[in-house]
Amino acid sequence: MVSTKIIEVKNLGAIFDSKDKRLEVLKDITFSINKGSFVSIIGPSGCGKSTLFRLLCGLPTKDDCKIEGKISINGKKPQTARESRDIGLVLQKPTLLEWRTVRQNIQLPLEIMGYSKNTIEKKTKDLLKKLDLEEYSHYRPSELSGGMQQKVSIGRALGYNPELLLMDEPFVALDEINRRRMNNEIINIWEKTKKTILFVTHSIEESVYLSQSVIVLTKKPSTIYKKIDIELPYPRSNQENSSTYFKYIKEIRKYLNEASN
């Protein structure tokens, strides 16, 4: 039977154990995420979201970090999943290369992964069209606004068609209006591509606006405090003033306060 779970985390723990100090960052974290869903992770500042994010991506952690438990992405270890192109990464900063144009930045993973020239051109053309970036394709990243830069970075992550998009506070640097615009864009992309999105954020409102469910983490040693399913239809722009929408925000705020103490 084909599993419907794309992420399965069981009893995950992370301890930084050096000569000088011992710091338990993650403790007994267990959750799973279904394919095609949109899930947000929220937690107090410094609760270990970044460590969890790195572990999910299969990126190396510090030498003194001891990992316990199990992470499975598409039935594989995170590093294997990363190597088999199951994971697309969108970071807090757009991390675009200034010496490449928008088009070339989107092409970067495809070139590295050895796709043929024709495939690269076709995929880039599709992505530029899908993201409304055609007229900016020859711009350098610094010539774009922060929101546009992040859109390019999302396009770059989508280029090689990963099953899972891991997004680490991608819109944190944007103002409210652009942030909402990008929220709508990401929902649009999610609905079009049917990708699974795991979205790390600091914003309660953003998590409610975007996700089907929100995972609330506690302060260090971080563990899962609550998982809340957001049962609101999309587009959420129609729900923003509804009492249910505010109820979810209030509920998550309450949990986040409890989790921070």
Next chain:
Amino acid sequence: MGGKIKQILIIIFVLVLIILIWEFLINYFEVPKRIVPKPSDLYIFIKKEFFLQHSVRYQSVLTKTIFSLRDAFIGFVIALIVGLGLGIVLAHSKVIYSLLFPLLFLTQLIPVPALAPVIATMLGYGYPTKIFIITLFLIFPISIAVKNCILNIPLSYKDLISTYSIKRVKKYRYLIFPSLVPTLLSQMKVLSTASIVATIITELPLSVKGGIGKDIYNSFNNQMIPRVWVSVILISIASLTIFEGITILEKYINTKYKYGEY
């Protein structure tokens, strides 16, 4: 454009003024030629050196300068390649860094004239030693600059490339080498002049013939002071021209391609 022409005219005016004051002061204080020659003495030497026929065996100041510049260039290229490789190794291994850093640092602490005899006793007083010393003198700054540049690339960029491929060669091709371009260009600028200085100093204790450094030394011993002065001026003009050339190249590449910008 007008500002540039004005700047050049000012420089020419200042140079002419310096030459006139120089000529006047030497005449006025009757300073002997063996101490400081007058510009007119240098002019006479230049006329004789560059515009009169010499025997086939005669090596002009220009020939010797070109000879030294060629060796400086060879040392510079080798130092650039070896320094780049060494910088990469130093950035990736803390153990190698702690082993090699003191040795590399020593090459900067000990002056070339002191280091040259030590190396010459091992490698001989010939051409390979000359190139080796020039290279050794230049390796430290470039390798440290390369190492620092690699370590200063933001982690998020390194992580990102890691998600596309685990092959280190890809990380170098798409991220690290383009990031190194401004550092290498800026190092080339500094090293180009340093390589000329190192070449001239290295020629003194070694028995390699044909270099301008050796010629300056011999001319000085034979009281051919205008020849010494013209040689020094020639070397300075060559250094300045090369430095300016690389500066223009650096500006062009950095402005057009934006390598190493995030």
